[in-house]
Amino acid sequence: MKLTIREVLKEYKKFIDQDIVIEGWIKTSRSSKNIGFIELTDGTSFSSLQIVYGDDLENFKDIEKYTISSSLTIEGKVVESPGKNQDIEIHATKITPICLSQSDYPLQKKRHTVEYLRTQAHFRPRTNLFNAVFRVRSLAAFAIHKFFNEKGFVYAHTPILTSSDAEGAGEMFQVTTLDLTDPPKTDGCVDYREDFFDKPVHLTVSGQLEAEIMAEAFTNVYTFGPTFRAENSNTARHAAEFWMIEPEMAFADIKVCMDIAEEHIKYIINYVLDNAPEEMEFFSKFVDKGLLERLHNVVNNEFARITYTEAIDILKEAKVEFAYPVEWGIDLQTEHERYITEQVFKKPVFVTDYPKAIKAFYMKGNDDKDAPDRPTVAAMDLLVPGVGEIIGGSQREHRLDVLEAKMKDLKMDLENYQWYLDLRRYGSVPHSGYGLGFERVIMYITGVSNIRDVLPFPRTVGSCEF
Amino acid sequence: MKLTIREVLKEYKKFIDQDIVIEGWIKTSRSSKNIGFIELTDGTSFSSLQIVYGDDLENFKDIEKYTISSSLTIEGKVVESPGKNQDIEIHATKITPICLSQSDYPLQKKRHTVEYLRTQAHFRPRTNLFNAVFRVRSLAAFAIHKFFNEKGFVYAHTPILTSSDAEGAGEMFQVTTLDLTDPPKTDGCVDYREDFFDKPVHLTVSGQLEAEIMAEAFTNVYTFGPTFRAENSNTARHAAEFWMIEPEMAFADIKVCMDIAEEHIKYIINYVLDNAPEEMEFFSKFVDKGLLERLHNVVNNEFARITYTEAIDILKEAKVEFAYPVEWGIDLQTEHERYITEQVFKKPVFVTDYPKAIKAFYMKGNDDKDAPDRPTVAAMDLLVPGVGEIIGGSQREHRLDVLEAKMKDLKMDLENYQWYLDLRRYGSVPHSGYGLGFERVIMYITGVSNIRDVLPFPRTVGSCEF
Numbered sequence: 001m002k003l004t005i006r007e008v009l010k011e012y013k014k015f016i017d018q019d020i021v022i023e024g025w026i027k028t029s030r031s032s033k034n035i036g037f038i039e040l041t042d043g044t045s046f047s048s049l050q051i052v053y054g055d056d057l058e059n060f061k062d063i064e065k066y067t068i069s070s071s072l073t074i075e076g077k078v079v080e081s082p083g084k085n086q087d088i089e090i091h092a093t094k095i096t097p098i099c100l101s102q103s104d105y106p107l108q109k110k111r112h113t114v115e116y117l118r119t120q121a122h123f124r125p126r127t128n129l130f131n132a133v134f135r136v137r138s139l140a141a142f143a144i145h146k147f148f149n150e151k152g153f154v155y156a157h158t159p160i161l162t163s164s165d166a167e168g169a170g171e172m173f174q175v176t177t178l179d180l181t182d183p184p185k186t187d188g189c190v191d192y193r194e195d196f197f198d199k200p201v202h203l204t205v206s207g208q209l210e211a212e213i214m215a216e217a218f219t220n221v222y223t224f225g226p227t228f229r230a231e232n233s234n235t236a237r238h239a240a241e242f243w244m245i246e247p248e249m250a251f252a253d254i255k256v257c258m259d260i261a262e263e264h265i266k267y268i269i270n271y272v273l274d275n276a277p278e279e280m281e282f283f284s285k286f287v288d289k290g291l292l293e294r295l296h297n298v299v300n301n302e303f304a305r306i307t308y309t310e311a312i313d314i315l316k317e318a319k320v321e322f323a324y325p326v327e328w329g330i331d332l333q334t335e336h337e338r339y340i341t342e343q344v345f346k347k348p349v350f351v352t353d354y355p356k357a358i359k360a361f362y363m364k365g366n367d368d369k370d371a372p373d374r375p376t377v378a379a380m381d382l383l384v385p386g387v388g389e390i391i392g393g394s395q396r397e398h399r400l401d402v403l404e405a406k407m408k409d410l411k412m413d414l415e416n417y418q419w420y421l422d423l424r425r426y427g428s429v430p431h432s433g434y435g436l437g438f439e440r441v442i443m444y445i446t447g448v449s450n451i452r453d454v455l456p457f458p459r460t461v462g463s464c465e466f
Numbered sequence: 467m468k469l470t471i472r473e474v475l476k477e478y479k480k481f482i483d484q485d486i487v488i489e490g491w492i493k494t495s496r497s498s499k500n501i502g503f504i505e506l507t508d509g510t511s512f513s514s515l516q517i518v519y520g521d522d523l524e525n526f527k528d529i530e531k532y533t534i535s536s537s538l539t540i541e542g543k544v545v546e547s548p549g550k551n552q553d554i555e556i557h558a559t560k561i562t563p564i565c566l567s568q569s570d571y572p573l574q575k576k577r578h579t580v581e582y583l584r585t586q587a588h589f590r591p592r593t594n595l596f597n598a599v600f601r602v603r604s605l606a607a608f609a610i611h612k613f614f615n616e617k618g619f620v621y622a623h624t625p626i627l628t629s630s631d632a633e634g635a636g637e638m639f640q641v642t643t644l645d646l647t648d649p650p651k652t653d654g655c656v657d658y659r660e661d662f663f664d665k666p667v668h669l670t671v672s673g674q675l676e677a678e679i680m681a682e683a684f685t686n687v688y689t690f691g692p693t694f695r696a697e698n699s700n701t702a703r704h705a706a707e708f709w710m711i712e713p714e715m716a717f718a719d720i721k722v723c724m725d726i727a728e729e730h731i732k733y734i735i736n737y738v739l740d741n742a743p744e745e746m747e748f749f750s751k752f753v754d755k756g757l758l759e760r761l762h763n764v765v766n767n768e769f770a771r772i773t774y775t776e777a778i779d780i781l782k783e784a785k786v787e788f789a790y791p792v793e794w795g796i797d798l799q800t801e802h803e804r805y806i807t808e809q810v811f812k813k814p815v816f817v818t819d820y821p822k823a824i825k826a827f828y829m830k831g832n833d834d835k836d837a838p839d840r841p842t843v844a845a846m847d848l849l850v851p852g853v854g855e856i857i858g859g860s861q862r863e864h865r866l867d868v869l870e871a872k873m874k875d876l877k878m879d880l881e882n883y884q885w886y887l888d889l890r891r892y893g894s895v896p897h898s899g900y901g902l903g904f905e906r907v908i909m910y911i912t913g914v915s916n917i918r919d920v921l922p923f924p925r926t927v928g929s930c931e932f
Contacts, residue, residue: 004685006618023717024685025893042717043684044618069893071717098717099864099894106892122885123892125683135684138621145611152472152510155604159923160626160692161707163930173662175639175669177696180649180656190646196639196696196706197930203641210923210932217591218509218601219470219490226626226691230643230662240662241627251489251508251537251564398565419588419932426572426589427491427535428565457625457676464629464663466676466885 006044071098132279143271158207172202203228211248248433257432288447337388393434400424472510516555537564598745609737624673638668669694677714714899723898754913803854859900866890
């Protein structure tokens with residue numbers, strides 16, 4: 001019976017005393033005169049499996065010399081292990097090499113820095129750290145789909161290639177089939193009639209506007225796909241290509257939006273805690289000691305909800321010297337966000353009702369009866385301890401006249417947005433949504449502090465390997 | 467109690483005689499002297515809900531005039547319906563307009579052609595057809611994740627931006643931040659030092675090679691993401707942006723690969739049949755009369771497996787005039803594929819062991835002892851009735867010397883593929899994988915014949931709306 005290590009470990013009691021076949025790679029290997037031990041991994045499980053072999057095997061002397069990362073077929077019996085780090089081990093009756101690894105394998109047994117491992121992107125998924133990170137990434141992705149599926153949300157594939165400019169959400173990459181050594185021109189301008197789409201096309205920075213189309217048809221939808229920013233910022237938190245989840249809900253005000261976002265975050269964390277206990281223990285031991293406590297704090301507490309104006313009042317009264325001075329109207333900086341969530345509330349906090357002037361055109365204007373000189377919009381950001389902002393969302397402006405007036409104020413080209421205004425002309429409804437950066441979530445759940453280490457193939461300024 | 471139509475219909479018996487609140491859009495509306503009927507939809511369910519209102523409502527005369535697609539809040543009681551098309555209806559006690567739709571709404575009650583609806587991409591998800599197609603799309607996507615999650619496969623996000631050329635898998639889009647009106651040049655060549663990634667970068671045509679990296683770490687992985695082809699082909703089956711699923715399995719030969727592919731296809735179809743019965747009935751009634759029979763045929767039969775050489779023999783003996791003459795060595799055309807699967811086997815057929823010369827460099831060479839003059843590779847295509855090829859896969863060449871020799875033969879630049887060869891140097895194992903075009907699956911399951919109608923926002927030559 002051929003099994004993966006995951007299958008064996010999952011119900012190991014069932015297999016005790018049974019003969020099985022396992023295939024995998026040598027993680028470590030040691031031997032003495034007449035007995036040898038191989039730690040075998042196949043990557044299906046965070047744990048590896050101990051293989052014990054004796055000199056009754058005819059190729060005992062060869063097996064001792066098999067190099068790290070060589071692939072093997074093991075035939076043997078499952079037995080309870082006397083060791084305290086494992087429940088079972090395999091007593092091998094036959095060990096057959098599949099392919100021996102060259103001895104200059106770049107990941108030898110010693111521990112490597114994440115910086116070194118980034119230079120070995122095609123090997124690093126084989127390490128404990130990246131095996132754990134990328135499995136958690138996979139589980140978290142599944143949790144997101146499961147959450148929305150259970151709620152009856154429709155998964156909408158919004159386009160990656162877009163001809164709309166997303167109104168300043170970020171710098172965009174252009175996509176073209178023109179020959180860059182000599183792009184065709186007419187009157188000094190690029191002649192897009194020779195380009196694939198007959199017009200300039202870019203990579204999406206957000207699927208929100210298209211998700212609104214889908215929400216006005218299905219009520220509840222979400223996107224989950226790659227998103228791009230051509231920002232020249234070489235930080236630990238920015239990548240040029242990242243994945244984003246954008247739910248969009250019709251007949252939903254900002255309060256409903258926060259309810260779903262809170263439930264959503266808790267669901268993902270609980271799912272990973274339940275389904276990756278070994279990986280989570282590893283992170284809390286080797287990556288971030290406070291991790292499990294922080295995550296349990298998140299899932300066990302009701303998130304706080306305050307307005308931006310209340311947040312400013314709190315910050316002004318804070319006995320802390322901020323690098324960026326606090327004044328009503330400013331965009332909150334990470335230091336402000338972290339102070340509020342870490343020092344004041346010590347749990348996740350929704351901040352709502354931001355100044356209109358610092359938020360996007362599509363956000364719904366509030367009444368602001370009490371402070372008409374300080375116009376706000378129905379925006380919400382979710383701040384979490386250790387990171388700061390992890391979700392940004394808003395109720396969308398669904399009133400045609402208000403939206404049109406605002407877009408004119410902002411000198412936007414209304415001609416390009418007729419389809420978006422059409423959604424307000426024909427069956428408009430209050431609707432809300434938010435964006436959740438998938439890598440931010442993975443960093444938060446694993447404690448890994450650099451976005452390059454939660455993306456299997458990170459793309460950043462000057463770096464696009466493979 | 468505010469409910470979606472999906473929630474009400476799912477357990478309607480529970481709600482009979484209860485007062486509920488429903489929000490949605492007017493699909494149709496008619497009234498006589500003292501009674502009116504509104505067919506209300508919120509898109510959460512294929513079925514709409516009948517709202518009955520009488521002249522006891524003070525705004526009876528206004529309600530009669532509400533335009534199609536106006537959004538409403540309905541308060542009322544759930545009652546069993548005397549009509550035979552529905553189990554329940556709502557007797558309204560209060561009807562409040564949210565936003566009235568302008569009366570020139572482009573989708574009036576009459577039936578529209580799919581061609582017309584393509585010009586109304588921001589409204590077409592509101593029609594029965596597209597509501598059904600995009601919900602099935604969402605369900606099929608979930609089925610795919612669920613299938614692989616249950617099997618312990620890791621979902622790997624392979625990169626969209628790539629600096630490798632994918633060796634002729636298809637024409638590629640270039641991605642750049644250079645100013646196309648005047649790209650910087652050095653010695654007549656584009657100077658990529660000024661581009662975002664310091665080198666030419668394109669949109670991926672396949673995640674396979676990177677998936678191989680992940681498979682050699684996790685054993686079983688899959689990708690599911692957007693893929694791009696800049697091919698100037700304006701057909702009903704080609705889009706420039708489409709989604710693809712690419713499983714990759716270590717310690718797996720071509721037979722295992724076919725077993726998984728067969729199970730996978732059946733799983734998706736069964737999941738959709740179980741979870742979208744109304745939608746499937748609609749398709750089989752209005753889109754493709756033979757649909758359900760064809761799908762049941764697929765899930766209930768073991769797929770046939772023949773070699774390419776056997777396929778050629780069958781085609782040569784066929785009493786059919788093919789447009790493309792049949793000879794050992796040719797690439798099978800759709801007419802050949804459909805003949806085999808529709809006329810001969812009348813069910814899905816795997817064709818294996820194609821001529822080496824017509825397949826990609828990475829496919830594993832066969833022994834070919836019986837016919838050394840006809841070298842073949844361990845490739846497999848799955849052909850299905852009504853469509854032809856729906857899956858293409860292969861065992862990968864894992865022998866370093868064989869792969870290197872072949873790449874040299876093909877005059878490939880080995881320098882660019884050192885990482886790929888490294889996978890064979892350090893712990894190589896037999897491995898296999900396949901690619902499944904997601905839109906092809908959706909077309910197959912829904913009977914919809916144009917790829918533009920299974921993509922919410924299709925991108926094709928000269929067309930990139932939004």
